[in-house]
Amino acid sequence: MVRNVVRHYANGRFGTSRPKSAPRQVAAEAIAPVCKSANTRSAKTNEVRQLDDASESNPKIKAWLARHQKFRAFVENDGKVHHVPDASGERTLQQLLQLVRAELGQSNAQPISLVDFSQLRIAAVKRNTQSSTRNDLVEMVLREAIAKDVSDVYVTIHHDRCRVHFRTHGVRYLFSELAGDDGREMVRAIWALAPHGQFEQTRPTDTAFDFAGLRVRANSLPDTRGNSVVLRLRDPNWLPTLDALGYDAQQLALFDELKAFPGGLTVISGETNSGKSTTLTAMMSAMTASSMVIEVADPIEMEFEDVTHVEIDNFAEDADETFRDILGGLVRQNPDALFIGEIRDAKSAEAAVNMALQGKRVWGSIHSQSRVATLSRLQHLGIDAELLAQPGFLNGVINQSLVPVVCQSCSLTQVGDDVQTTSALRAKYRSADLRFHNPDGCPQCVRGIRGQSVVAEVMVVGGESRDDMRRHIRAGDYAAIAARLKGEKLRSKAAHAADKIRAGQLDPFLAEQVIGRIAPEDARGEDA
Template structure:
């Protein structure tokens, strides 16, 4: 018996179309994802170890059934996931032809199993997101690994569309709409995968585009149900002390900024571990991403009501909270309610999309708040910004340039076995914490952000760019990655890594 471990080892060969239906029936009848088989056009019967071990007689029957259409010449064994992928791709191609001729059918069980396979593949390489782009006859699949988008291959658009439809229509926790690829929709999905993954929560976002539609799946492993400590996330001792001091405040507004996928929600959950058990914490979320048993998490549904968060914020203020959290400030109504709560004796924490800590203020002004509102004393307890930078693989990194006091390193384009040939392995966090004092109120009121930045620099404040430069000089991240991810970081003359703080007044 021939052992085949990789799909590429099969060569350019197709599934025998006359035997596709019997192979699908064989897979579905056992209700076991590890029992699967397929007959290839070159006469090979490829089956999983579980199929050969438990259902040898039935496999012989498949070989006998193929004698007149595609005689089986060789028995082969391969991984169940690989065979399922071959089977689903062939089924998708067949279904595409059936749709063109007006005849189609729906394989829900196989679609559900395919979603589990794709998610398992993503988790195996520590991906945080799965990106599906449907265009033409293909579905382009990419994984977000260590902050980088990595193409994984193309599958049948017809079948992957059925996978998405089956997930949203039958496995979603909060999606009530019938699947329509022309509409924008979002949903939460819970999957139970084989060990070592267990239960996985997925946040799905779907939207149409010019030549099809896209789906982004944010993955959250069950391990994230255990809220991490700030030190375990990579924050330094000084930063942990600053964040601990913020969470001990009784009033004010704490805001964490950063792009999507850079750990804002995880950081806020870790900060909650610093809150003593004697304080009541209520968190308003859409969706609930990290389960935190010690706090009251309330799901605020994504409804047509534009002010759902602001209205719910008013409700929870009557429930005697010490700390109120909002998953994200997205609009003027929510921002106004958060400011009002912070000015009426509550500590409020939330996340927001902004360039950096100081950029939170221009972002709030852009939403619709006024400089007078934001400059009120004791309103802003703390402004935080963070980024996750790809960590260079220490086994294959290459010297980019030499400096008098060391060297600047870059990614190895070919990588090595330690980093799965990506050149990076994991990510490292950098952050900046800004605690506005009385002087900050004047700068905010006058919208003098350049002056505020100069004032902070004179007092030794470390920005995101300063933190990134330190990591570049330590050889932990590449200069190119730092410049792509970190705001206000540029290269000075002679190719030496340096930091330049941009004039915020130019961008407002």
């Protein structure tokens, strides 16, 4: 259907009739000069090119593009489709579609979305290569991902259908759709980029390789209808600091306190995609100078000169045996600090306990929603309340979430045109600087989002002055624990988020979507 539309353009119908109504006129004028000035002719129709390809060869197009920076796509008289691969172009494409519908009637017009354009591109790539088509697809997807600052690529194959989603700044969106066979070929080609290991359709498989300076980790999981494949793209040279991740001054001081305990367990908790492993990496990089540090994790995300990194493969057949061997080795290495990655089962919990009881400083991450809920999660993994309350065992718990940061270039000062809601929120947060994300976005962002920031809460359990805290933990008295935290002014995650909302960095609605309702007493801020 898309090709139908393109062929009609190729017949020249687009340029000859000029629509009268205002929005159509805007689009028609935007496209017409390009159609005239484009001087490239080709026997092929439906060829899809990026606008910068076209502008390289034609100074008139280049000049026109400089004047129409928001414009994302056009169709030449001979049927060539040019576009800028950018999610924010969606709206312009919709205008183009409206125009096509008006010109050709509903039945000839299917939505021209970025997905359609990327499929046209894939078709063009396929036609233009005699061999190694599969690698071209992988190359195209990965290059687009890098251009869009993508952190995760999801390839979902269900029967004869394959969908490719991207995640940028925490926002997940559809990039393209393929036939199921093309998807399977593409995934096999992804695994072929790694130095060893083969894609296996029927069992969980991991692999890793370097692409254009990035480290790519791929994981495939068979499901009832096909395969779910996730690629994580990371810059191996990006070294985060806790400050840059979004922790505030009070929390940084608490990190220093936790770091100073001579031994014991500290846990970074959070939900999936909350940035736990990045925080652990930042901690590790801050400790290497003075300590002998060993990391045992699956996978190792980043390597440091002074750290011994041991990678374990949880999918390997002899995983349990290997893990026991590694633990024996750890004791003999006598590290000052052990980073154990995710504590996900009784096996890794036992390892953390053993090392902490031997007086080592142990840092690990765990899946949980809040600092207090982390205590029951640890008990669920076999670390009982008696042990958690034992002096010198548990130093503290950090719980964190990642909240999308509002793009300052296109953010809104009101909730749509809802004056009442806006002023109610300004009163709740006692701030006139609130900002709301703009779902239409701009060239600087993805749907109004530009980056993510940590919101967190810390609970310190260790230390001589906290006997009462440990007593509450032994008794499982969560209300008393909460009161104790309040008494020590260890602020909640909601209060931390509210600071950033008041400053216009976070959208109050998006923040509540991630961390739940923010109560008025948390929203008001410190001096309320």
